[in-house]
Amino acid sequence: WMIMGMEEPTEGTVKLGNHNVIPSYFEQNQAEALDLTKNVMDTIHDEVPEWKNEEVRTLLGNFLFSGETVFKKVAALSGGEKARLALAKMLLKPGNFMLLDEPTNHLDIPAKEMLEEALKNYDGTVVIVSHDRYFISQVANKIVEIRDGDFHVYLGDYHYYLDKIEEEKEAERVAKIMAEKAAKKAEKAAKKKQKDKEKAAAKRK
Structure with missing residues (x-):
């Protein structure tokens, strides 16, 4: 939260950098912020109104929404489907720094694999807070462990x-x-x- 400026540190300062850092944040309960009255298609289309329906369907297909499922109400989606939709919505936003807080919660294996591939192809910096060791092993190239109040940085996977x-x-x-x-x-x-x-x-x- 402090990294995203949503909470003030008790001492010291928190900076993301001085070179046009554009952050986006996926929190554990991100799916709960979705508009339950919309359907899947409209949730994405409202973010990119200039897109054609085919473009929206292509994006949703990458997040395992196909056929008639794109017209399902958000309220009718499972926890995993909501998480996938929230991720798709977040990845639409232009940015070069992503902070993901337990992003694999509620995701099934195909959805995790989709997210892994999306992150591998992402050009910016990603900070992931996760207890999913397999997921970390697939996407991380630097590990930071907080131990005894100190940061321990490991420059590898x-x-x-x-x-x-x-x-x-x-x-x-x-x-x-x-x-x-x-x-x-x-x-x-x-x-x-x-x-x-x-x-x-x-x-x-």
């Missing part, structure tokens, strides 16, 4: 991220073992030093 996480865990494990060994060695040396001092003191007596 999801599999690269998993590999790096394992490397970090292994490095932490090795570092812990080395630290424990060093501590034991230091403790042993301290005890030896103390014994040597005690022996030296006993000899002087």
